[in-house]
Amino acid sequence: MGRLSYADDQELLARIGRGDAAAFDVFYERYWKFVFNAAYKRLSDREAAGDISQEVFSQLWTYLHSGEAPVIDNVPGYLYVAVRNHVFKWMEKEKRFVPIPEVLEKLEGHDNRADAGLLFEELLAAYRGLVAGLPEQQRLIFQLRYDEGMSSGEIASQLHLSEKTVRNQIGRALGKMKSGLAFLLVLLLSVVPG
Structure with a gap:
């Protein structure tokens, strides 16, 4: 050797x-x-x-x-x-997941702001990808609720749906987003120095 x-x-x-x-x-x-x-x-x-x-x-x-x-x-x-x-x-x-407050603490304490900004941009892009991957009606309802701030009643009226249908679609979309974002937060925490 x-x-x-x-x-x-x-x-x-x-x-x-x-x-x-x-x-x-x-x-x-x-x-x-x-x-x-x-x-x-x-x-x-x-x-x-x-x-x-x-x-x-x-x-x-x-x-x-x-x-x-x-x-x-x-x-x-x-x-x-x-x-x-x-x-x-x-x-x-x-199945290791990390609570959101712990991720935010790590980001706040992260010395290299440029890296933290880049990680945030990657997380945001991944979030947008999750939204884009929702079925069309769920995506539209999700965006009207969370991007436009419309209530379930307003969405139901605009889309000619029942409020119950809107609430069900929001619930399904949130379930998909929650599981996808939990994994994304694990990834984010993995790359932010401790």
Whole structure:
């Protein structure tokens, strides 16, 4: 391993792609702490962070041997995204959701306002995507209620529907939005530094 420990990331990745286990060991030692810390920072769970770290390196080994792997120019960036994606999968599998006030606290305390603004824009775009994905009548009723501020009675009158139908459609739309936004808030909290 002596000479390999001085090899740059690209050389190590190329060697790993050819099945060089010693190169993989050097790469693993070089980035294990980075990957583990990135996972632990999001989960505050040592066991889960360790499992995710193992998955990231295992997936990298498989990916490099697939013959389809493009050059990874930014290794820390690649690993960071891989960790984030595995954390999302873990949270979804574990059904981990975070209360909204906790998300708001994290955003308020976030030092880099530009990053926080970007995250908010991503959340807003995802919210708009959820609204756009509602069935047409639900989407229209939801927008009239929450974008235009109309009451159920006003919406019913404008659309020639019963108030009960409007309330039912709002309830269904809110159910879909609530579950979608809960997952989005988990994602947002995952990428806001703690």
